[in-house]
Amino acid sequence: MTIRRNILITGASSGLGKGMAIEFAKQGCNLALCARRFENLESLRNELLEINANIQVFIRSLDVNDHDAVFDVFNDFKEDMGQVDRVIVNAGMGKGASIGTGYFHANKQTAITNFVSALAQCEAAMxxxxxxxxxxxxxxxxxxxxxxxxxxxxxxxxxxxxxxxxTEGIRMDVMHTPINVSCIHPGFIRSEINEKVEKVPFIVDTDVGCRALVKAINKEKANAYVPSWPWALLHWVMRIAPASSIRKMS
Structure with missing residues (x-):
């Protein structure tokens, strides 16, 4: 398995991004971390260096919705590290409401952040x-x-x-090259994005979920559903379940 020592993570100041950074620090990886809240990144850098004083941790402020800045920050991290071995496109948000109920602005913000800005990150990384x-x-x-x-x-x-x-399209584009592309599908993991949601099936704590995420990422499979129990099986069930059953999950 290829060793990925220099890892860039977006949305790293809290939640899953922070949790993954902690797990990778334990494994001796150098980290390039970016997020909007720079003060949180500074605290996280100190925490990571306490976990492992032998790694390098680079931090930069980045709002992924500033698409030009995404390219600048990624390239600056490349200069810092010499080589970027892995980029984890993690930044995202979960604002929104039922369509047509007056919350277009929130729905639009989620659509841009989670897709268009993810595209910018993929472009810069690739x-x-x-x-x-x-x-x-x-x-x-x-x-x-x-x-x-x-x-x-x-x-x-x-x-x-x-x-x-x-992600699948990107993977097809570079198939049979030294570039690997993985898509990770977390189940319900406790984080800032869902902290106000009370009833969630099969939810796990952040640290448990992040250990599962990092384990799956290191395997570099095309797709992974984590934690593997129950999601490696349940995602197949969800695909064929009646809409009335899916409705009860949200």
Missing amino acids: AIFRAQNSGHLVTISSISAVRGFRRAMTVYAATKAGLTSM
Whole structure:
């Protein structure tokens, strides 16, 4: 298995991004971390260096909706590290409401952040990987990508389905090259994006979920559903379940 020492993670100041950074630090990886909240990144850098003083941690402020800045920050991290071995497109949001109920602005914001801005991150990452002729692109999709969902999940699920499809297209484009492309579909993992949701089936704590994410990422499979129990099986069930059953999940 290819060793990926230099890892770039977006949306790294909290939630799954922070949790993955902690797990990779334990494994001795150098990290390039970006997010909007720079003060949180500074605290995280100190935490990571306490976990492993032998790694390098680079941090930069980035709003992924500033698409020009995405390219600048990724290229600056490339200069910092010499080579970027893996990019994890993790930044995202979950604002929204049922379509037609007066929350177009929130739905639009989620659509742009989770898809258009993910495209910008993939473009920036793949430009680096193509120039290096090596690398591992990882997109963080969602179990919700497999079906439509209602209420606040409607646009979120649609963006994740789009991200899954886009990732597959990127993978086809570089098939049989030294560049690997993976799409990770987390089940319900406790994080800032769902902290106000009370009843969620099969939800796991952030640290448990992030260990499963990193384990799946390191395997570099085309697609992974994590934690593997129950999602490696349940995603197949969800694809054929009646809409009335899916409705109860959101």
